[in-house]
Amino acid sequence: MINQVYIRPTGLSDSPQSEHGNALRLAGGLVYAHRFAIILRQDGRVVERRLASPDTIGDILSALPEDICEDAAAQWAGLKADHQPLQLGERTIRLDQPQIMGILNVTPDSFSDGGEFLDNPEAGRAHASAMLEAGAALVDVGGESTRPGAPATWEGDELKRVLPAVEYCAGMGAAISVDTRRPAVMEAALEAGAHIINDVSALRHDPRSLELVAARGCPVILMHAPGDGEDLHGNAEYRDVVFDVFDWLKSSRDRAMAAGLDRSNIILDPGIGFGKSLADNLALINALPMFHALGQPLVLGASRKRMIGALSNEAPSDRRLGGSVALTVAGMDAGVQLHRAHDVAAIVQARNVWRGLRDAALTDFSQMPAE
Structure with missing residues (x-):
């Protein structure tokens, strides 16, 4: 059973327009991410790695095993979060x-x-x-x-x-x-x-x-x-x-x-x-x-x-x-x-x-x- 998930930005950009807008403003800052690895682990071992972009990650996350869906959604929200001063x-x-x-x-x-x-x-x-x-x-x-x-x-x-x-x-x-x-x-x-x-x-x-x-x-x-x-x-x-x-x-x-x-x-x-x-x-x-x-x-x-x-x-x-x-x-x-x-x-x-x-x-x- 898959028991851990991680979302790692693997493609970073200095502007959203360089990716035709298909980029996430990372943590509300001045760095933009356009590619992500969704990494699945079982008993501490990586068993699968999927690549996604902002316009495809929703479908991938929704298809994850039920026991890690909530954590994956929380991580995606964390990557998008703006931080107050x-x-x-x-x-x-x-x-x-x-x-x-x-x-x-x-x-x-x-x-x-x-x-x-x-x-x-x-x-x-x-x-x-x-x-x-x-x-x-x-x-x-x-x-x-x-x-x-x-x-x-x-x-x-x-x-x-x-x-x-x-x-x-x-x-x-x-x-x-x-x-x-x-x-x-x-x-x-x-x-x-x-x-x-x-x-x-x-x-x-x-x-x-x-x-x-x-x-x-x-x-x-x-x-x-x-x-x-x-x-x-x-x-x-x-x-x-x-x-x-x-x-x-x-x-x-x-x-x-x-x-x-x-x-x-x-x-x-x-x-x-x-x-x-x-x-x-x-x-x-x-x-x-x-x-x-x-x-x-x-x-x-x-x-x-x-x-x-x-x-x-x-x-x-x-x-x-x-x-x-x-x-x-x-x-x-x-x-x-x-x-x-x-x-x-x-x-x-x-x-x-x-x-x-x-x-x-x-x-x-x-x-x-x-x-």
Whole structure:
């Protein structure tokens, strides 16, 4: 019996007129899909793959086995879904175009910039201000390193690191996400002016997190990581990393909704680099358009990640700008809405050029058929 279905966009376009209008606006953004693979799995094994276009997919979906019809219809609706803007304090973050999350690490041991802004509020404030001036839509504040092998951070230390940074960012009127998996830090950060919880454990680390986020009614980013407890990188065994991460995020979304979170507040992140090999990361980035079928906005965190070094003669973290730009643009081409970045000015420039190309394609009427 067929027990799983996935709808993966396989043909993307920069404008609907290039496909004579037979294209879907993917997740309400600036990317259009004109071909889709309907993938059927049985007991974890792909048993059939059908190709469709927007004008033929209805017939294919209606002919699917009854036990997967509902899921297929939900995924098709997810691919077509428009996402309302995030209202974060005085700032409105539109999700119909790529937005940049500037990273502010206030840790002693982050893989990229650990220690630079720890116990140095003036430097941190200047960095946050520069990211906002460069065009970051929000600042993502983190007080715990989650790199492989990093020691656990005591909650009290995390609070001492995070709260001053949240406070000075709030003083600038910034939209703020806080990268934490501890409910005490979540609550204190929200009270200090943060707007979004960005939890690398997808609210699994502490059972109180679900209740807290539901009660506060704030947006939350649920990221995939295979490990439980302190080691988020453990238990990294995949039958097929793309389908496994998709199913995991779907389950995390449903768990959050069952706990009372409003679906419009749930954002999903495939967790590039967390318990994943180079091949796993590449497969996930190539498959990013499929994750819109979950019906939620997406985050891509690929900035300065280890995979860039692996593909560029082991370049150290501070020499991975080119790779960071390449992966971010790949995410934009896939319709991802939110992009975490260390090098905000360069990434914003890349986004602006990307946006210019998209706008030009939409007004290129030479691609339309003659009447």
